[in-house]
Amino acid sequence: MSGVLKPGDTIGILGSGQLGRMIALAAARLGLRTHIYCPDSGPAFDVCAQFTIAAYEDEKALAAFADSVQVVSYEFENVPANTAAFLAARKPVRPGPRALAITQDRFTEKSFLNDLGIPTAPFAAVDSVADLEQAVATLGRPSVLKTRRFGYDGKGQTMIREGDDLAHAFNSLGGGACILEGFVAFAREISVIGARGLDGSFAAFDVCENEHANHILSRTIVPAHAHPAIQTAAIAMAGKIAAALDYVGVITVEMFLVEEAHGAERLVVNEIAPRVHNSGHWTLDGAVTSQFEQHVRAICGWQLGSPARHGAIEMHNLIGAEADDWAALLAQTGVALHLYGKHEAREGRKMGHWTRVLPEKG
Ligand code: AMP
Numbered sequence: 001m002s003g004v005l006k007p008g009d010t011i012g013i014l015g016s017g018q019l020g021r022m023i024a025l026a027a028a029r030l031g032l033r034t035h036i037y038c039p040d041s042g043p044a045f046d047v048c049a050q051f052t053i054a055a056y057e058d059e060k061a062l063a064a065f066a067d068s069v070q071v072v073s074y075e076f077e078n079v080p081a082n083t084a085a086f087l088a089a090r091k092p093v094r095p096g097p098r099a100l101a102i103t104q105d106r107f108t109e110k111s112f113l114n115d116l117g118i119p120t121a122p123f124a125a126v127d128s129v130a131d132l133e134q135a136v137a138t139l140g141r142p143s144v145l146k147t148r149r150f151g152y153d154g155k156g157q158t159m160i161r162e163g164d165d166l167a168h169a170f171n172s173l174g175g176g177a178c179i180l181e182g183f184v185a186f187a188r189e190i191s192v193i194g195a196r197g198l199d200g201s202f203a204a205f206d207v208c209e210n211e212h213a214n215h216i217l218s219r220t221i222v223p224a225h226a227h228p229a230i231q232t233a234a235i236a237m238a239g240k241i242a243a244a245l246d247y248v249g250v251i252t253v254e255m256f257l258v259e260e261a262h263g264a265e266r267l268v269v270n271e272i273a274p275r276v277h278n279s280g281h282w283t284l285d286g287a288v289t290s291q292f293e294q295h296v297r298a299i300c301g302w303q304l305g306s307p308a309r310h311g312a313i314e315m316h317n318l319i320g321a322e323a324d325d326w327a328a329l330l331a332q333t334g335v336a337l338h339l340y341g342k343h344e345a346r347e348g349r350k351m352g353h354w355t356r357v358l359p360e361k362g
Pocket of ligand 1: 121144151152153154155157181182183184185186189212215270271
C-alpha cells in the first residue's frame with residue numbers, strides 16, 4: 001500500500017488549536033514528528049517538531065510544508081478547497097478533499113446524507129428572503145436558519161419562531177447562502193466517533209451523550225442513554241458515511257436522538273465533522289486507544305487500535321474562567337486534567353477539560 005508512514009516520519013497538520021496539539025502529542029508517543037501549519041500561533045506550536053506561520057493561500061509556504069511531511073491532515077473543517085487541492089497534488093491529504101468539500105457546506109452535507117438513506121432534519125436552501133418565506137411555509141415554525149458554511153458552536157444560526165421577521169432573520173446572518181432546517185424536538189444529543197483505516201477497516205468508540213451550555217459542549221457521558229439497538233444503528237450510520245466518503249482518519253457524526261411514543265427512539269443526523277472531536281476527549285483517559293492516536297494510526301496507514309472503553313465516562317470542558325479551578329481539580333482523586341496551554345481565558349474559549357473514569361456498574 002502506498003502512503004504508509006514509518007516511525008520517524010512527519011505528519012503535517014493544518015491548524016494550531018488544541019485538537020492539533022493533542023494529535024501532535026499522540027503522534028510523538030508513536031515516534032512520529034509533526035509539522036503544524038497555521039496563519040496564527042496556537043497551543044499546538046508548543047508540542048510540535050516544526051511549525052510554519054503563513055496564510056492558507058501562500059503557495060510558496062504550502063509547497064515547502066508539503067516537501068517536509070509524508071502526509072497532511074487538519075484539525076478543522078474549514079480548510080480552503082484550494083489549499084487542500086494544492087497539498088493533495090503533492091502529498092496524501094487525509095481525510096481527502098472530498099470529505100472537506102461535502103462537510104463544509106450544510107446543504108451539500110445533508111443532501112449527501114439523504115442520498116445515502118440517512119435521515120436528517122428536513123431542509124431547504126435559502127438564498128433570499130423570498131426563498132426563506134417559501135421554506136418557512138413548508139417547514140413551519142419553529143425552524144432553524146443556518147449559514148451554509150462556517151458555522152460552529154451555534155454561530156451562524158438563528159431560530160425562526162412565531163412572529164419573527166424573516167427579512168431581519170435572513171439579514172442577521174449576513175444575507176448570504178443559508179439553509180433552513182425543520183426543528184427537531186430531540187431528547188438528547190449524541191455523537192459517534194469512528195475511524196476508517198487506509199485498508200477500509202472501521203472502528204468506532206462507544207456512543208457519546210453530549211450536553212451543551214450556550215451552544216458549547218459542556219459535558220460528555222458514556223455510555224449514552226440510548227437503546228442498544230439505536231447505539232448499534234448510530235455506529236453503523238457513521239461507518240456507512242465513512243465508507244461512502246472513502247474516508248481515512250477519524251470522523252465524527254453528531255446526531256439527535258428523538259423519543260417517540262411508547263419509548264421508541266429514532267436518530268436524525270445533524271452534522272459530520274471530518275476530524276477528531278471535543279466529545280471524544282474522554283478517550284485519552286477512558287479508552288485503550290485515544291481518538292488522537294486512532295487518527296494518527298489511520299492517516300499513517302497503520303492498523304487501527306482497539307476503541308474499547310475502560311469504564312463509565314464523564315468528561316467536562318473547562319470554558320473560560322472555569323480553568324482557574326485547575327489546582328482544585330488536580331487535588332481530586334480520579335480526575336484526569338488536561339490544559340491546552342492557552343494564555344488568555346477569554347469568555348467561551350475552550351481552555352481544557354477533565355475526565356473521570358469510574359468502574360462500570362454490572
Ligand atoms: P449545529 O451548529 O448544527 O451543530 O447546531 C448547534 C446546536 O443547535 C445543536 O447542537 C442543537 O442543539 C441545535 N440545533 C441545530 N439544528 C437544530 C434543528 N434542526 N432542530 C433543533 N435543534 C437544532
